[in-house]
Amino acid sequence: MPPQKRLITPFSLPIYAFGLAIALGALALSHPACLNGESIRPIDALFTSTSAVCVTGLIVVDTGQFFSPLGQTVILLLIQLGGLGIMTYTSLALILLRRRISLTDRLAVGQSLLHDPAFDLGRFLFRVVTGALVLEALGCLALWLLEPEGFPLFSAAFHSISAFCNAGFSLYPDSLMGYDTNIGVNVVIMVLITIGGLGFTVVNELMHKGVHRARGHKVARLSFHTRTVLSTSAVLVVVGTGTIFLGELFGPAETHIPLWNRILHALFQSVTCRTAGFNTLDIGAMSNIALVFMMMLMYVGGSPGSTAGGIKTTTARAVVGFVVSQIKGRSQTVVGSRALDRETMNKAITLTIMASLTVAFATLVLSITEAHLGAEGLHRGSFLELLFEVVSAFGTVGLSTGITAKLSDTGRAIIIMLMFVGRLGPILFLTALQEWQTKPRYSWPEEGLMIG
Structure with a gap:
């Protein structure tokens, strides 16, 4: 008799937790107390809640004008919950209450933060939450001191948390375009985004080694994961800056x-x-060259175990390493001074293929459901705008050329699903699905096939 399938598993639990948070957030945002005298449609409340919990930032209504201070606070709480993960907060709360943490919860948090369940849950979660709160507090203080009129205390806290969680929600209708020449505000926001997108394990390791170095202790070399994340992130930022600069020249x-x-x-x-x-900058007014490369950056996103989305920097580095190794005729995929194992490469290639298919299919469907956008005189037609919107939603970025509010209800539902899948990662859904499948106890005969 085959083993009975469990409804709740370490891989499906985050899906349920995020789904519940989105539903409760949509209900809260629909309450009149959260609105500035206007009503909100259920699909728009669900869109806003999903965008907040999935730390995306795409909006169909103006956050600063449409929602009351209470509504903005609800959005801020949803961003914080989504940024650090529902499972993180749940497990930490149980630890503080000195309750026993189930193995299911332990594994779920390990997968979402480290992709490795073998770690000290209590100590690590305490570092994650306290570290995040301290960094957000410092960012809030910096914004408030730099621009006390433009960033009063609540606004400074809102933008600091939104930046660290890589959410992109702003209380201003033009995001941060009004501060495009303010170097201090730009630097604070970029630092918060970068730290939040590096991943908890990387930041924890850097802080740990920094403290030991300051005490005069001998510090070992950074781990392979941290070196890969830092080098890949630096290359993407530098190349991205150069390409966007030239594209907008x-x-x-x-x-x-x-x-x-x-x-x-x-x-x-x-x-x-x-x-x-x-x-x-006005994204809708940027050149095609800049927009295309920005989509590449959004597709890659941040790093594993971070508040960012996308296929992740390590996945992109593994795929690039695989292509280079194939060109050089190597039997192993070499990244830096290490060769990646087969399991890692299988996950990287599967995730990349699934992400690409998801983006392609969603763009195709939106091209059908949003055909009305082409008649509005967009200077590039609607395809590039729709593709940009899809990549932004899947990568949980939140940048838009300005068509989000023009989407039909069907289009908004598609974007909602993209944000949800993009936040949790397609490979998590694939793993959850595989847990419900029965593995065959036989194998097929292998044979070569002409390729290319």
Whole structure:
């Protein structure tokens, strides 16, 4: 008799937790106390809640004007919950109450934070939450001191948490375009985005080694994972800055702007494409070259165990390493000074293929459901805008060329599903599905096939 399938498993539990948080958030945002005298449609409340919990930042209504201070606070709480993970907070609360943590919860948190269940849950969760709160508090203080009029205390806290969680929600209708020349605000936001997108394990290791170095202790070399994340992230930011700068060099959005400000614009957009969603430029007015490369950055996203989305930097590095190794005729995929094992490569290639198919299929469906957008005179037609919207939703970025509010209800439902899948990761859904499948106890005969 085959083993009985469990409804709740370590891999399906985060799906249920995020789904429940989204549903409760939508109900809360529909309450009149959360609105500024207007009513909100259920699909729009669900869209906003999903965007907040999945730390995306796509909006169909103006956050600063449509929602009351209570509604904005609810959105902020949803962002914080989604950024650090529902399972993180649940497990930490149980630890603080000195209740016993089930193995299912332990494994679920380990998978969502470290992709490795073998760790000290209590100590690590305490570091994660306290570290995040301290960094967000410092970011809030910095924004408030730099721009006390533009960022009063609540606004500074809102934008600090939104930046660290890579959410991209802003209380201003034009995001941060009003601060495109403010170097201090740009730097604070970029630092918060970068730290939040590196991953908890990387930040924890860097802080741990930094403390030991400050005490004069001998510090070992950074781990292979941390070195890969840091090097890949640095390359993406530098290359992204250069490409966006060149793409906008002769664009209408950057006409008569000083060189230093153009560089700052390019750097900020390159960093925010790592699934943060803030913008200091009008995305809809940017050149095709810049938009295409921004989609590549959004597709990659941040790093494993972080608040960011996308296929992750390590996945992209593994796929690039695989291609290079094939070109060089190597039997192993080499990244840096190490060769990746077969399981890692299988996951990387599967995730990349699934992500690409998801983006392609969603774009195709939206091209059908949102055919009305092409009649509105968009200067590039609607395909590039729709593709940009899909990649932004799947990568939980939140950048848009301005068509989000113009989407039909069907289109909004598709974006909602993309944000949900993109936040948890397609491979988590695949793993959860595989737990319900029975593995065959036989194998098929192998044979070669002509390729190419």
